[in-house]
Amino acid sequence: MSGVVERLRAALGHRVDTSPDSLALARADKSGHAASGLPLAVVNATSVEDVQQTMRIATETRTPVVVRGAATGLAGGANAGEGELALSLRAMDRILEIRPDDLLAVVEPGILNADLNTALAEHGLWWAPDPASRAISTVGGNIATGAGGLLCAKYGVVRDAVLGVDLVIADGRLLHLGHRTVKGVTGLDLTSLVIGSEGTLGVVVGATLKLRRLVPGEVCTIAATFPDVRAAAVASAAVTASGAQPAIMELMDAHSLAAVHALLKLEPPTPGATQLTIQTDGPAAVTEADAIAEVLRASGGTVAVSHDREEGERLLTVRRMMHPAMESLGTALIEDVSVPRSALPAMFDEIARVEREHGVTIPTVAHAGDGNLHPNFIFDAPAGSAIGAGGIVEAPAYIWDAADDLFRAALRLGGTLTGEHGVGVLKRRWLADELGDDQWELQRQIKAVFDPLGILNPGKVFSR
Amino acid sequence: MSGVVERLRAALGHRVDTSPDSLALARADKSGHAASGLPLAVVNATSVEDVQQTMRIATETRTPVVVRGAATGLAGGANAGEGELALSLRAMDRILEIRPDDLLAVVEPGILNADLNTALAEHGLWWAPDPASRAISTVGGNIATGAGGLLCAKYGVVRDAVLGVDLVIADGRLLHLGHRTVKGVTGLDLTSLVIGSEGTLGVVVGATLKLRRLVPGEVCTIAATFPDVRAAAVASAAVTASGAQPAIMELMDAHSLAAVHALLKLEPPTPGATQLTIQTDGPAAVTEADAIAEVLRASGGTVAVSHDREEGERLLTVRRMMHPAMESLGTALIEDVSVPRSALPAMFDEIARVEREHGVTIPTVAHAGDGNLHPNFIFDAPAGSAIGAGGIVEAPAYIWDAADDLFRAALRLGGTLTGEHGVGVLKRRWLADELGDDQWELQRQIKAVFDPLGILNPGKVFSR
Incomplete structure (x- = not known):
C-alpha cells in the first residue's frame, strides 16, 4: 500500500500530505462519526489534472478514494479511514466565470458557499442554496450532498441551482455533464444524478451554477410564539395553506427555544412555549407579512412583526444559535427527516412518542415551509465511549434505537430519511427500507457503471 | 413473433389492438418521421398491472416495446415499427390525488396537460410546464421528453415540477422513485434520470407532481416590433439584463411574422419586421411591464402595452399560430436548439448564414427568455418522396445538411441540440457530438442497467 503514496508523491509532490494531524482530521466530519484507522494520505488537489492523476493511480492500485471539501458533513460521507486516500478539493476554490447576462457562474468545487455569494453580490446576483453551514461549507460539498437550507420552499435546493458539473470518474477520465442553457434535454440527466451522490459516482471538479438576481425590496420578519409544538406546526401549515410564500419559515420546539434562550442569557420562555420565525421578501413582502401575521394570530400565536432588516436578523439569531445551544446540553446526533408539509403536526407527535x-x-x-425536521438526539458522552481524533463521540446504541423508531415513523408518514444531509455512513442501514430492495440494487448497479472497481467512497450510502 | 400477440391477447384481451389503422397510426408522431414497417400490436394499457404484464411478456419473448402517449412528439421518439410493440398509456388518465396543502398531485401518465390544469384550477393550483402542445400532449409524454414551454424562464421546466415517478422496468418490476416531500436526498436521484429519458429506461406509470398556486394579480402584455431579428434578439437580452423577470418572452423573426399575418389575414408587417411578445404577471406585473417597455423603446422597438388579460391573449395569438402558418408554407422540420441567452443574437446570425x-x-x-429557438426548415414534399401512413413526409437530405450545420453552430455557441423536444430518432446521430464519446458510452451503460436486453425503445436516442 505504501507504493500508492510513493507514486502519488512522485506525481504530485508536496500536495500529498501524510502528517499525523492531517490524517487524523481526515477521519471525521461534523457528524460525530469517525472512520476506523487512519487514511494513507491526504491529497490536496489544486487542479483538475491533479484529480485525474490521483484517480488514475487509485485505479491502477485499487485504492479507495474519499473526496472531501470542508468536512462539514453530518452523515460521515466524507470520512476517510484505513487503507483509503482522502482527496481534498478545498484548495480548488476559484471562480472561473460570472455571467450576469446568462445568470450563471462557473466555479471550482472548493469555494465556500458564503465566499461565492460575497463575490456574486457585487454583480447583484446570488446562488440560492443556503445550508445553515453556508459560511463554512463548500459548493462542491453542497452539490455532493444535494444540500438544502432555510430558503428552499421559495428558492429551491441545490438540484434546482446547478446547470452542469465536470466529473472525474474512477479511472481518471473527465466528463462534462449538463449544459450552459436554461433548457436542455440532450441525453440522460447525469448532472442531477451526480447531485446528492455523495462521492460515490465521481469527483466533481467544476460546476456551472444557475444564479438568481438579488431580491429587491424589503424583508419583513415575524416571530410568533405558541403554547406547544403542535400548535406551531398547525399554524405553519395554515400559513402554507393560505397561499403565502415565505422566504423562511423556521419552527423551534420548546426544548430548542429554552436551550437557546439559556445560551444567549435571554429571559426564559414560558414553559412549553414554541416559536415560528418567518421572513417574507420581494415586492409583496409587507403585504404578505401582514397576511401571515393574521393567520398566525388566528392560529393562537403571539405575534411580533418587524419591517427592519437588521431587527429581523436579530430575531433569526435565536434560530441560528440552535447548534451551539445543543452543544451546551450534551452531545447531539443531528437528524434530518423530511415529511410532506401536512404531516408536520403528526411528525411532532411521533417525536414526542x-x-x-x-x-x-x-x-x-x-x-416548516418545506417539512424538513432536524431532531437533535442528546446524550452524554459516557466515560468508556469510543473517542477518536478531535474528541469524536459516537452515538450509543440506545440513541440509534430511538433514531430508528423516528426514521420509520417519518417513512410511514410519506416522508424520507434525509432531506438535505445525505446518507453517508450513518443512514446506510435504512436506505433499502426507503428505496425498496429492487431500487436499492438498481442504484448500486448504476454506481458500478461509473466505478466498476468500487474504489469511490466504498462503504458509504450503498453498504448494508 | 405472432406468439407474442397471442400471449398478450390471452393476458389483456381486447386491449391488444391489431387493426391496420391503429398499427399505421402507431408508426408516427408529429415530427414528420415514421418508423419502417408496422408494429405487431398496440397495447392500450388501463392499469399498472397491464403494463407489468406487457413488459413481462416482452422480456420473455425479447420483443421491443415503444411507449406512447398522445403521439405529439417532434423527434420520432414514440414511433413503433416492424417487430415492435406499441404500448399506449393514453387510457391511463386518472387524477389519483390532489393535495392543496402539500402542493402536489398524483396522476396517471395518460392525462392531457390541459385537462390536468383544468382540474387543478378548481383548487387554485396549476402544474407549471406548458409546452405549446399542452392541449393535446400527456403529462407522461411531457415527463418522457422533459418538456419545456413558454413560461420556463420564470416557472421552470418539467424537471423542476416532478417529485417522483412510478416506473415499470423492462422485466416488469415496479419501482417507486422519488418522494412526496419538498426536500429529499435519499440515494441517487433516479426521478431526474427518468425525466427526459424518452422511454429508454422504463415505463412511467404514475407521477407525483409539484404544483404551484395560481398567480394572483394582473397579467400585462407587451408587443414590440423591430426592424430586424438581431435588434429583437439584442432587445430581449437587454430585458433579461435589466433584471425584469417576464413570465413569457417570445421572439418571432420576419419570415414567421409575415407567414402568421398572411394566415390570419392581418395587414402585412413592414418587410423585415420582427416581434417580441412579452407577458408579466404577479404582484409586480404592471411595474415590470412599464420597465420592460422602456427597455424595449431604448432598444429601438415600437411598443404597445396592454393591461387587459383578453387583449393580451389576442396579442399572443400571433405567436400561437406559428405552427399552422408554417404548414401554409410547405412542410416543416421543426427544430429545437437552445443557447445561453447572451448568444441569441449570434445564433440568429448563424441561422441567416x-x-x-x-x-x-x-x-x-x-x-427568448431562456434561449430556446425553434428554427422551422421549410421544404416542398417532392413527387417521389417517401410518404407513409397519414401523409408523412420525411425531410430530404439537403434539409438535414442545413440542420447539421445549424446544430453544430449551436454547440459552438455553448448550446445544446435540444431544449425541450428530445433526441428520439431525428437527433441521435448528433448525440455523441454534444456528449462526447465517453459520456455517450456511459449513458448507454446506464440504460443497460434498467434494460439489459435492450427491449425498451431500441434505436432511439442511443443509436448511431
Whole structure:
C-alpha cells in the first residue's frame, strides 16, 4: 500500500500530505462519526489534472478514494479511514466565470458557499442554496450532498441551482455533464444524478451554477410564539395553506427555544412555549407579512412583526444559535427527516412518542415551509465511549434505537430519511427500507457503471 | 413473433389492438418521421398491472416495446415499427390525488396537460410546464421528453415540477422513485434520470407532481416590433439584463411574422419586421411591464402595452399560430436548439448564414427568455418522396445538411441540440457530438442497467 503514496508523491509532490494531524482530521466530519484507522494520505488537489492523476493511480492500485471539501458533513460521507486516500478539493476554490447576462457562474468545487455569494453580490446576483453551514461549507460539498437550507420552499435546493458539473470518474477520465442553457434535454440527466451522490459516482471538479438576481425590496420578519409544538406546526401549515410564500419559515420546539434562550442569557420562555420565525421578501413582502401575521394570530400565536432588516436578523439569531445551544446540553446526533408539509403536526407527535418510549430528549427545529425536521438526539458522552481524533463521540446504541423508531415513523408518514444531509455512513442501514430492495440494487448497479472497481467512497450510502 | 400477440391477447384481451389503422397510426408522431414497417400490436394499457404484464411478456419473448402517449412528439421518439410493440398509456388518465396543502398531485401518465390544469384550477393550483402542445400532449409524454414551454424562464421546466415517478422496468418490476416531500436526498436521484429519458429506461406509470398556486394579480402584455431579428434578439437580452423577470418572452423573426399575418389575414408587417411578445404577471406585473417597455423603446422597438388579460391573449395569438402558418408554407422540420441567452443574437446570425449557404428558408421563433429557438426548415414534399401512413413526409437530405450545420453552430455557441423536444430518432446521430464519446458510452451503460436486453425503445436516442 505504501507504493500508492510513493507514486502519488512522485506525481504530485508536496500536495500529498501524510502528517499525523492531517490524517487524523481526515477521519471525521461534523457528524460525530469517525472512520476506523487512519487514511494513507491526504491529497490536496489544486487542479483538475491533479484529480485525474490521483484517480488514475487509485485505479491502477485499487485504492479507495474519499473526496472531501470542508468536512462539514453530518452523515460521515466524507470520512476517510484505513487503507483509503482522502482527496481534498478545498484548495480548488476559484471562480472561473460570472455571467450576469446568462445568470450563471462557473466555479471550482472548493469555494465556500458564503465566499461565492460575497463575490456574486457585487454583480447583484446570488446562488440560492443556503445550508445553515453556508459560511463554512463548500459548493462542491453542497452539490455532493444535494444540500438544502432555510430558503428552499421559495428558492429551491441545490438540484434546482446547478446547470452542469465536470466529473472525474474512477479511472481518471473527465466528463462534462449538463449544459450552459436554461433548457436542455440532450441525453440522460447525469448532472442531477451526480447531485446528492455523495462521492460515490465521481469527483466533481467544476460546476456551472444557475444564479438568481438579488431580491429587491424589503424583508419583513415575524416571530410568533405558541403554547406547544403542535400548535406551531398547525399554524405553519395554515400559513402554507393560505397561499403565502415565505422566504423562511423556521419552527423551534420548546426544548430548542429554552436551550437557546439559556445560551444567549435571554429571559426564559414560558414553559412549553414554541416559536415560528418567518421572513417574507420581494415586492409583496409587507403585504404578505401582514397576511401571515393574521393567520398566525388566528392560529393562537403571539405575534411580533418587524419591517427592519437588521431587527429581523436579530430575531433569526435565536434560530441560528440552535447548534451551539445543543452543544451546551450534551452531545447531539443531528437528524434530518423530511415529511410532506401536512404531516408536520403528526411528525411532532411521533417525536414526542419516541421521547417518551425511549426516555431520550430530542430538541427539534424544522424548516416548516418545506417539512424538513432536524431532531437533535442528546446524550452524554459516557466515560468508556469510543473517542477518536478531535474528541469524536459516537452515538450509543440506545440513541440509534430511538433514531430508528423516528426514521420509520417519518417513512410511514410519506416522508424520507434525509432531506438535505445525505446518507453517508450513518443512514446506510435504512436506505433499502426507503428505496425498496429492487431500487436499492438498481442504484448500486448504476454506481458500478461509473466505478466498476468500487474504489469511490466504498462503504458509504450503498453498504448494508 | 405472432406468439407474442397471442400471449398478450390471452393476458389483456381486447386491449391488444391489431387493426391496420391503429398499427399505421402507431408508426408516427408529429415530427414528420415514421418508423419502417408496422408494429405487431398496440397495447392500450388501463392499469399498472397491464403494463407489468406487457413488459413481462416482452422480456420473455425479447420483443421491443415503444411507449406512447398522445403521439405529439417532434423527434420520432414514440414511433413503433416492424417487430415492435406499441404500448399506449393514453387510457391511463386518472387524477389519483390532489393535495392543496402539500402542493402536489398524483396522476396517471395518460392525462392531457390541459385537462390536468383544468382540474387543478378548481383548487387554485396549476402544474407549471406548458409546452405549446399542452392541449393535446400527456403529462407522461411531457415527463418522457422533459418538456419545456413558454413560461420556463420564470416557472421552470418539467424537471423542476416532478417529485417522483412510478416506473415499470423492462422485466416488469415496479419501482417507486422519488418522494412526496419538498426536500429529499435519499440515494441517487433516479426521478431526474427518468425525466427526459424518452422511454429508454422504463415505463412511467404514475407521477407525483409539484404544483404551484395560481398567480394572483394582473397579467400585462407587451408587443414590440423591430426592424430586424438581431435588434429583437439584442432587445430581449437587454430585458433579461435589466433584471425584469417576464413570465413569457417570445421572439418571432420576419419570415414567421409575415407567414402568421398572411394566415390570419392581418395587414402585412413592414418587410423585415420582427416581434417580441412579452407577458408579466404577479404582484409586480404592471411595474415590470412599464420597465420592460422602456427597455424595449431604448432598444429601438415600437411598443404597445396592454393591461387587459383578453387583449393580451389576442396579442399572443400571433405567436400561437406559428405552427399552422408554417404548414401554409410547405412542410416543416421543426427544430429545437437552445443557447445561453447572451448568444441569441449570434445564433440568429448563424441561422441567416445557414439560410444563405444552403439556400433554404428557416422561419424561427424563440423562447427568448431562456434561449430556446425553434428554427422551422421549410421544404416542398417532392413527387417521389417517401410518404407513409397519414401523409408523412420525411425531410430530404439537403434539409438535414442545413440542420447539421445549424446544430453544430449551436454547440459552438455553448448550446445544446435540444431544449425541450428530445433526441428520439431525428437527433441521435448528433448525440455523441454534444456528449462526447465517453459520456455517450456511459449513458448507454446506464440504460443497460434498467434494460439489459435492450427491449425498451431500441434505436432511439442511443443509436448511431
